[in-house]
Amino acid sequence: MSAIVLFMAGIAAIAGWWLSQQRLGAKPWLEEGALGEFRGGSASPLPAAKLGLGVFLAVVGSLFALFISAYLMRMESIDWRALPVPRVLWFNTAVLIVSSGALQSAVIAARRDDADRVLLGLLAGAVAAVVFLIGQLLAWQQLNAAGYFLAANPANAFFYLITAVHGLHLLGGLVVLGRTTVRAWRGVATPRLRLSVELCAMYWHFLLLVWLVLLVLLTGWADDFAAICRQLLS
């Protein structure tokens, strides 16, 4: 459970930092009067949707940290046989990086109020994400063809499960990205699109980060690191 405990420590650090800005040492019974007289503790200036997405990403992060924890615990057992990594994963990773980059370019264009570039970035991002998902299915197919079935070994099961969960999150993101792209296509004014574009990009960068962590885990690069963690705990 070391991964999730580390993740929670990170969340606790962020929450602690935030709480330290909130004047929790105030003596509210002495502080009568309007807000202007007391600094701190006002509502967050962030748009609600951005804050909501931030909290949601913490939830998704917790979900993946738990999968990783389970993976690290289960891989200790003797029946674990690591998978060969399908080559296509490297291509997929590159495509996902392109997808994330395209959305970032859309964000930059939206800040400059450049409607054409926004649309281009969104479309490129969406297409690249679809290519990534197809690539993931291809990886599944290759593994299946090579006889690495889901139930044959826990390593296989984890590979299919974790990539599926990641893919489903991306698919959910594609729904939102699709709606934003349609709005951009129909010529909704760029300032009104900006928040949506930023939210999509934020989600994409997060899923890219998660994917890179998962890749390190699934390719076995993290084995030595995991072994060190385990020794620390035992």
Add this chain to the structure above:
Amino acid sequence: MVDVHSDVLIGMPPAEVGEVDLYHPRSWWTKYVFSQDAKIIAVQYSVTAMAIGMVALVLSWLMRLQLGFPGVFSFIDANQYLQFITMHGMIMVIYLLTALFLGGFGNYLIPLMVGARDMVFPYANMLSYWIYLLAVLVLVATFFVPGGPTGAGWTLYPPQSVLSGTPGQEAGIVLMLLSLILFIIGFTMGGLNYVVTVLQARTRGMTLMRMPLTVWGIFTATVMALLAFPALFVAAVMMLFDRLLGTSFFMPSLVEMGQQMKYGGGSPLLFQHLFWFFGHPEVYIVALPAFGIVSDLISTHARKNIFGYRMMVWAIVGIGALSFVVWAHHMYVSGMNPKFGFFFATTTLIIAVPTAIKVYNWVLTLWRGDIHLTTPMLFALAFIITFVNGGLTGLFLGNVVVDVPLSDTMFVVAHFHMVMGVAPIMVVFGAIYHWYPKVTGRMLDETLGRIHFWVTFLGAYAVFFPMHYLGLLGMPRRYHDIGETAFIPASAHDLNAFMSVAALVVGAAQLVFVFNLIWSLSRGKEAGGNPWGATTLEWQTPETPPAHGNWGKELPVVYRWAYDYSVPGAIRDFIPQNEPPNRFEPQGAHS
């Protein structure tokens, strides 16, 4: 006075919370059924939770009948007994308490108490309820599928939950896991709302340290639930894979009915870690809203400011953080490195410190207060007693050496019913008696309330207090029929029969409550806007019940904390949060 008022408003920063575009329902369906108004959603959540809670109550009756009079009721066999235990536990913990505190009270109270017009994402909020309802329906469906609901215990430990010896192995366990997955998805949608509404939609002047403790409790519990429920989600998904697709995440290699099963190498301990990583925070997900609500009930009905408000806030946050590093104290009997046992016993005992601070503060709030023994107050007082009782036995069980012999006895059943069954339910009742006038505009009947209180409180004690003694005798839990055993005296069986009768009476007393809820809806005394003379914002709405959008034209402005009761020199014994300061009042009167 008018001058003073405008004087105060100078220097007020411009509204940081823009006026929200409210969704305006166009038809009866979108107004009352597929509503996006948090108040309607709250009532929907509450009614659904209480309805499914009644099912769990009947299940507890059936269990008590079997325990009190073994062999008399031939229609309860061992399999059914296990199914009743499982469904009773699962419904009460997740589908009743979690849904009611967060979905019910959270939805109703957060926007009103922080001065918002509604939740920030009303559409997701509506979806949250409908997915919850779907989860409940899937849960109910397990009673009607072949093989019935799962009988694996509410912890659903593998491998037994997947093996054919356990009732409900065919469809029951699959639907149970699906229902949990749905519940978590639905809850996440609601939970995002509760958190972001508190962070982002507070009205002007509502600093975090001016929020009522109810909001603090629900807010912290929601953050915990958002982070802890994924553990149950992961466990449920992986177990579904094991059950349906033949993977071996949790399933070790087994021989069943002389046949080698297809599973191999899986780790049941892994499931236990995941389950309790959710399961322990879950205790506080239920307890923290109860702590918050009870603080407000005690302060309001004792006409006294809450003692140690800051300490109360810190304790809520501290308990929330600590509750993530104690989960393995549920696994002492699963076998672990003794160093781990020591670590988890220590963290478990440390939680007692902030919890004890809260109990002392409640008692000190009552001390020399102007205590009104209204029904909400009675329930709040009962909560303190029950919670102290359950908390003290928790200190016993937190120690490895004491827990190991007691773990499979009735002592544990008595402990967790006291601390997270009876105690939070006392708060639920107190809160309903307290806020019903705001929700409906009418008071609940006081006499019926008192009858309900005394029967429930004394009855619950009659059921669970002797259970500690049975546990110390060594009476095992989860047994359908104890039979003749040397170490259990005949008197213990008499005690069991007594407890069962008490349980039947307590259950029946809930009908008084349900009758009161329905009867008072049309016949109750008109409540007016603020029947208890409370300070918090929800009692200051222009209309009762609050209209769509809560606040009429303008959002309230908050000038003070939530506990200005019996302020020396003030005209009334309470000053609402949105009342501007009176500059003629002698300075320092509040210190």
